[in-house]
Amino acid sequence: MASKDEILKVENLTKYYTSGYIFTKKVMGAENVSFSLNKGEVLSLVGESGSGKSTVANMILRLIKPTSGKIYLGGEDALSFDRTHYWRKTQAVFQDPYSTFNYFYTVDKVLMDAFYLLEKTSSGSKKYSKTEKETIVRSTLETIGMDPDEVLGRYPHQLSGGQMQRLLIARTLIIEPEILVADEPTSMTDASTRLAILNELLRLKEEKGMSILFITHDVGQAYYISDRTAVMQKGKILEMGPTEKVFFQPEHQYTKDLIKSVPKLHEKWEI
Amino acid sequence: MSKVVLQTQDLKGYYRGTFGIIHAVDGVSLTVYNDDILGLAGESGCGKSTFLKLITGTPGPLLHYEGGKIEVEGRDIYNIPTEELRKEIKCNLLSYIPQSALNALNPTVRLKEFVRDMLRERAGRKCSADEAREILADHFKMLNLDKHVLDLYPHELSGGMRQRAVIAISTYSNPSLLLTDEPTSSLDVSSQKQMVEMLIHLSRTRTIKSMIISSHDVSMLRQICNRFAIMYAGKIVEEGGTEDVVNSPLHPYTKLLLTSLLPLEKWIKHEKLKSAGGIPPDLRNPPPGCRFHLRCSQCTDICMSEMPPTVEKNGRIISCWLYS
Numbered sequence: 001m002a003s004k005d006e007i008l009k010v011e012n013l014t015k016y017y018t019s020g021y022i023f024t025k026k027v028m029g030a031e032n033v034s035f036s037l038n039k040g041e042v043l044s045l046v047g048e049s050g051s052g053k054s055t056v057a058n059m060i061l062r063l064i065k066p067t068s069g070k071i072y073l074g075g076e077d078a079l080s081f082d083r084t085h086y087w088r089k090t091q092a093v094f095q096d097p098y099s100t101f102n103y104f105y106t107v108d109k110v111l112m113d114a115f116y117l118l119e120k121t122s123s124g125s126k127k128y129s130k131t132e133k134e135t136i137v138r139s140t141l142e143t144i145g146m147d148p149d150e151v152l153g154r155y156p157h158q159l160s161g162g163q164m165q166r167l168l169i170a171r172t173l174i175i176e177p178e179i180l181v182a183d184e185p186t187s188m189t190d191a192s193t194r195l196a197i198l199n200e201l202l203r204l205k206e207e208k209g210m211s212i213l214f215i216t217h218d219v220g221q222a223y224y225i226s227d228r229t230a231v232m233q234k235g236k237i238l239e240m241g242p243t244e245k246v247f248f249q250p251e252h253q254y255t256k257d258l259i260k261s262v263p264k265l266h267e268k269w270e271i
Numbered sequence: 272m273s274k275v276v277l278q279t280q281d282l283k284g285y286y287r288g289t290f291g292i293i294h295a296v297d298g299v300s301l302t303v304y305n306d307d308i309l310g311l312a313g314e315s316g317c318g319k320s321t322f323l324k325l326i327t328g329t330p331g332p333l334l335h336y337e338g339g340k341i342e343v344e345g346r347d348i349y350n351i352p353t354e355e356l357r358k359e360i361k362c363n364l365l366s367y368i369p370q371s372a373l374n375a376l377n378p379t380v381r382l383k384e385f386v387r388d389m390l391r392e393r394a395g396r397k398c399s400a401d402e403a404r405e406i407l408a409d410h411f412k413m414l415n416l417d418k419h420v421l422d423l424y425p426h427e428l429s430g431g432m433r434q435r436a437v438i439a440i441s442t443y444s445n446p447s448l449l450l451t452d453e454p455t456s457s458l459d460v461s462s463q464k465q466m467v468e469m470l471i472h473l474s475r476t477r478t479i480k481s482m483i484i485s486s487h488d489v490s491m492l493r494q495i496c497n498r499f500a501i502m503y504a505g506k507i508v509e510e511g512g513t514e515d516v517v518n519s520p521l522h523p524y525t526k527l528l529l530t531s532l533l534p535l536e537k538w539i540k541h542e543k544l545k546s547a548g549g550i551p552p553d554l555r556n557p558p559p560g561c562r563f564h565l566r567c568s569q570c571t572d573i574c575m576s577e578m579p580p581t582v583e584k585n586g587r588i589i590s591c592w593l594y595s
Contacts, residue, residue, distance in 0.1 A: 048459040048460065048461070049459060145548045160550070162550070163550075190314035190315055190316070190487070190550075190551070191314045191487055191528055191531050191532060192314055192524075192527050192528060192531050192546075192547060192551070192566075193531075193546075193550055194531055194533070195530070195531040195533070195544055195546035195547075196546040196547070196548065198533075198546075199543065199544075199546050202543070217459070217460075218533070219460075219535050220532070220533035220534050220535045220536075220539065221533050223533075223535055223539065223540065224533050224539050224540060224544070244540075247535060248537075257461070258460060258461075259535065261460045261461050261463070261464040262460055262490075262534075262535050263463075263464075263467070263488070263490035263491045263493070263494050263534070264490055264534050264535065264536055265489065265490045265493060265517060265529065265532060265534040265536065266517065266518070266534075266536060267536075268493070268494060269467070269494050271467075271468055271471050271472075271494075
């Protein structure tokens with residue numbers, strides 16, 4: 001039964017990575033992952049490395065094909081969409097921003113290409129002029145607290161990982177998708193700038209009503225940002241529920257162990 | 272007052288290259304006593320690793336020692352012959368564990384062969400690789416590691432195991448000071464916990480008497496350390512006992528660092544935490560005055576022009592105009 005606010009639904013999503021030609025070897029990426037994401041909600045996928053979090057993200061973004069299972073976007077099968085239209089609705093901030101930018105172009109290109117996506121998918125034939133594009137880019141960068149003159153016209157190698165991740169958030173702001181898949185969006189940032197990115201994501205949720213699938217290994221970040229949390233291990237979702245409950249009254253043994261091994265600031269372990 | 276193991280005074284270390292001069296460590300004064308486990312906290316690029324590299328006496332390419340003093344057990348390590356530095360200080364007094372354990376190990380030989388070479392250099396003990404394994408067996412057992420780890424090549428070990436093996440090997444000769452650079456970065460939480468347990472075990476059994484652990488993860492450091500030094504942009508901004516620094520931070524940067532850590536504790540969700548704008552300064556031309564003034568909400572005129580003096584207050588050392 002699909003509820004009215006449900007925007008993304010994932011059913012029994014399974015992915016096996018195979019390698020080899022005759023003697024194929026199968027590696028499980030994700031197995032029977034099912035969840036749904038409501039409008040204006042932040043859902044966190046938490047797990048250690050290799051637990052299949054990014055595999056799920058890439059399948060939702062249609063970057064890799066699921067072995068089996070279904071993804072529904074707004075009640076329709078994700079594979080029935082044209083790719084451009086699909087990406088108009090789902091966007092991502094990646095773990096490794098270096099792979100998102102083309103090294104031969106300045107970073108402006110990634111932002112300007114966002115308008116191409118908008119032009120192509122808009123119902124009318126809305127065209128943005130060059131100055132229009134530039135004003136929008138500049139004002140967007142300013143809203144997320146970046147100095148446009150500091151980043152525009154630069155090449156990816158001249159920027160830090162954190163700046164590039166924030167540029168991807170700026171791109172998301174321009175496109176305004178319905179779903180944002182944030183795959184470890186703070187992996188390249190320092191402690192003191194990390195919070196700025198998380199607050200930016202929270203603002204996207206509150207002001208634009210965007211739904212965010214937040215992927216992280218850091219339970220503290222997941223607790224801060226999300227409404228609901230799913231804990232993953234070895235490709236499966238072990239436990240899912242309201243964030244408060246998952247982290248402070250966990251049911252599954254793995255979650256209990258995970259929470260216990262996270263160091264706390266105001267509490268000392270007894271060893 | 273217990274014995275001073277390490278003392279640095281106005282230590283400076285710069286990277287020089289085609290990119291210009293990076294003032295990575297710019298006037299750091301720090302004293303480590305016997306029995307001290309000092310946590311050096313700060314974000315990446317603040318100079319933690321550079322500081323540790325300078326203490327080893329042989330900073331790598333591009334990094335240059337530019338002045339100040341480092342005394343290890345009273346010996347000024349930049350003013351003694353290289354051979355003395357190597358044999359007496361680096362082989363007996365100091366142990367440095369770089370950020371990635373793979374950088375410390377030789378990828379082409381088994382760990383026991385690596386240990387054999389280490390024993391020959393450090394302890395002047397000539398033995399075969401298998402004998403070396405037996406010599407370290409007890410030490411490994413004490414640290415809950417299996418001695419068969421020594422029969423393997425570095426790439427056959429998992430990241431956490433490799434880190435722990437390196438720590439076990441480097442603490443065998445009971446150095447008076449252990450320098451560990453980010454021991455838990457790139458480890459999963461469960462192996463992170465094992466690493467913390469191992470470091471605590473080392474200090475409880477008095478195998479290692481003093482340590483400097485650098486990390487950006489303050490929650491992890493507070494489990495081990497009894498003293499903290501917070502670094503920002505090449506300088507130490509605050510220093511004090513663990514409980515003091517964690518429970519009542521004084522310097523605005525320490526406050527920012529502690530809130531942006533997002534530990535899994537209920538208070539972080541109660542209100543939206545405030546984030547500071549901006550990024551750490553470019554250390555090629557550091558800003559005048561306090562290095563944090565560009566991001567500080569309590570910035571005054573004097574902060575912009577003059578470097579704050581370092582003052583001591585109730586056993587805490589702080590460098591901020593608000594407190595002087």
